[in-house]
Amino acid sequence: MAGDAKKAVVLLSGGLDSATALAIARREGFEPYALSFHYGQRHAVELECAVEQARSLAREHRIVEIDLRAFGGSALTAEIEVPKHDDVGELTDEIPVTYVPARNTIFLSYALAWAEVLGANDIFIGVNALDYSGYPDCRPEFIEAFERVANLATVAGVKGSTLSIHAPLIHMSKAEIIRCGLDLGVDYAKTTSCYDPAPDGRACGRCDSCLLRRKGFRDAGAEDPRRYMEV
């Protein structure tokens, strides 16, 4: 990795989107510092994927333990059933029960702390409009507002540096993201999107996230290398 590359903190969940965002950060010449969270999610198999992605593309990788279960309120962390569907057409515009309160705000805050310690002026997050599917903290106006907080919160901002929050996927469809990632050599076998995987790591194929992923691969005309339980 080039010694003069600019450092960037990249939020890395181990999902399809953040793996693509990591590859984009590398392509843009940044030296990525990958940041993942163990936050009591059901789908901790994500973190194994994050480790694999970081190993090939990041300069460093930190996994921070945070306990969002303390507050409850989401099917991803609490004992609420993850909804299953047979088709992506069944997804609604309602905010889903898998929404985790303030999750991206918390994740970006930690990224900001690490960026400040590293002297990095760039943070990458793999949110996108499709993945939004009702999550308020995946919207462009949220990212812009957080960027303003980042510049006011930090010593770097006070001293005149500009901190940028990059959300390179925000206006891309799932199929566009997948095509972009395949061009950049992302190994999607080592990503998972499932909210409710089997103990052996296979994806359920029927949660909102699996349905969007599978449709994305179909639309991209590519084969999804991820193992599913029953599809």
Add this chain to the structure above:
Amino acid sequence: MAGDAKKAVVLLSGGLDSATALAIARREGFEPYALSFHYGQRHAVELECAVEQARSLAREHRIVEIDLRAFGGSALTAEIEVPKHDDVGELTDEIPVTYVPARNTIFLSYALAWAEVLGANDIFIGVNALDYSGYPDCRPEFIEAFERVANLATVAGVKGSTLSIHAPLIHMSKAEIIRCGLDLGVDYAKTTSCYDPAPDGRACGRCDSCLLRRKGFRDAGAEDPRRYMEV
């Protein structure tokens, strides 16, 4: 406590300022849900004070474990010596080594998560201009920017509720805060401000925070009930 009181999440460190902010939230008719953090701070005696303050004024109190040491970079969490002075006149406008990167951004993010789960539209934080003393995340423009994030990040915001970040001390001097708190019956013996207390909990009397506190009590014409090591 009145059953129809509005819920508010109150960030409570156990210091003088946040104890006063908690009392103000109560006076304004809110039902306080106090939130503290164990973040690897040297001065964990603060948390004992937070427990005491919450016991008398809050409906609930949660202490969340977070590990800011993972990123290093502050005398409050790392092995950097806390600076000592003989007089408040020695304090400079420089950002001090006791600054913890992105601390208030992280704390407010957690407060936001809990507010969302509780259905609370109000968050109190005891930042103030004097306590600012070079900390960028204690400025009014930071609080305003975070309020915007809070309203864009949450389901409540999407559905039309307005989330307010209250910083009632932000334009008060330390002496004004102390007079206000004494009027409201705050027991300042059960607050601590020291960055580097003795193992038995006594304050050092000479760190930036102790100096500002002692000057505040002098200016308010009140006696500081806190025990000091050597003053």
